[in-house]
Ligand SMILES: Nc1nc2c(ncn2[C@@H]2O[C@H](COP(=O)(O)O)[C@@H](O)[C@H]2O)c(=O)[nH]1
């Protein structure tokens with residue numbers, strides 16, 4: 001370096017790490033930052049030169065030596081960065097991303113080396129239920145319950161359709177509709193039974209074409225936002241369609257008071273169905289009665305253990321088992337992290353499922369419990385994140401609960417039932433920002449834990465695999481849509497307030513509408529994508545964006561990152577910020 005601070009070093013041969021460069025800040029990997037990419041590019045460009053497609057690379061900076069991207073150490077040193085010359089935006093190589101299906105997506109920054117406690121939900125998080133087997137089981141078992149309370153035998157032929165529901169739908173108990181709602185509460189799609197209503201028909205049901213927040217609070221709508229509700233959404237629509245097209249029953253909009261429903265004897269006690277099973281039931285049923293009957297039946301198969309009994313009887317059929325799970329949890333322990341399980345499931349079920357998934361892989365761990373510092377079952381989330389319940393200890397021999405005195409800490413190896421977040425924080429000393437809680441339930445696992453105590457979170461969205469695959473398959477459709485929107489912008493580019501004749505773009509608008517519809521159908525033939533509808537974000541997408549710090553299709557995608565990784569969110573530019581972004585200039589030049 002001469003005294004004018006100009007680098008007089010002879011330009012290093014970009015082919016090999018230069019000797020006069022001080023090793024990178026962390027000399028763990030003194031190679032060149034862009035080694036792999038450069039070699040790929042050189043290989044490609046040599047092939048192109050050989051084919052006569054490209055002239056040999058000229059040195060980037062023949063006079064003053066400034067470091068190019070290809071000359072930086074890994075990581076780059078102070079000297080290199082002081083003398084680094086930027087590559088223009090359009091020539092900057094794309095940032096390397098892990099393969100989409102293996103990624104963890106970032107809404108808000110999280111530094112994993114700041115996380116002391118990794119917490120896990122079980123059902124649909126650690127315990128990945130095989131689809132559609134598990135949903136079919138739940139669907140069929142609820143039909144059995146409805147038959148027992150007097151529903152017509154004809155519903156026995158209904159079958160779960162995994163291609164029908166998406167998560168995040170609103171069920172209108174009053175009118176018996178399933179609604180796809182955007183992030184502002186506007187109704188995007190309305191399906192009654194198995195029929196998609198036109199916008200005109202929908203506006204007859206919903207003149208404002210939106211669901212107001214107080215209507216959501218007033219309990220008219222049931223939010224189908226967990227994976228457990230997928231069969232419920234499908235069954236509700238199937239029965240509405242079945243009754244309205246094939247049954248002598250009539251569905252009415254009369255609003256049954258929920259308490260009145262709970263007070264009333266089940267239909268079966270009226271003996272209407274058992275004596276003469278061939279006799280079709282005649283009479284009225286309200287959409288909200290139907291909802292309450294199905295909801296009660298769902299609660300029952302969960303609470304009475306019958307659904308879990310069927311799962312435990314054939315675990316390989318219903319729950320994924322992978323060697324990656326013990327590998328991941330062992331790495332957390334080797335990394336010195338504290339690990340806790342926080343599930344609403346009862347002990348007997350949790351013990352069977354976790355044993356099935358973790359026991360026998362690694363001799364360092366005699367039992368699945370050895371991977372965890374704290375185990376809480378029957379947590380009663382989301383209540384756990386507010387007032388909670390009395391904490392008990394589980395007698396792991398009998399599964400019974402016993403009075404316990406947790407004093408100043410949770411004891412490793414013991415299993416607890418219930419409790420509350422404030423007690424958890426007191427006994428573990430876990431500060432909100434030092435806890436990363438991983439769960440599938442956007443409300444019970446993510447929103448409540450964040451709002452009440454600032455836990456950091458990772459939301460599990462298994463449907464992301466499907467959404468990412470379809471997005472990739474429909475890339476050309478997206479490009480076509482961008483072209484149509486560009487054409488629309490060009491038509492208006494030259495117009496201003498003195499223009500009096502609006503251009504007739506009906507034909508163009510129809511192409512835009514049809515292209516959007518093609519995209520929607522590619523995700524789901526009834527409801528489209530669970531995140532989008534054309535340019536609109538769904539209510540579910542808004543919740544993910546607002547409350548999930550990180551989200552991914554599978555918690556095991558954490559295996560693809562070092563446990564000191566800094567997840568950093570891409571800035572979400574407001575419309576005016578796009579203009580200042582370099583790539584905008586590149587595209588507009
Ligand atoms: N009574 C009901 N229980 C339900 C329903 N949907 C799910 N569940 C139970 O919740 C836990 C989920 O546990 P977690 O590990 O995800 O916290 C599991 O035991 C399910 O049986 C429902 O609609 N009603």
Ligand SMILES: [Mg+2]
Nearest residue numbers: 121123124440
């Ligand atoms: Mg769960």
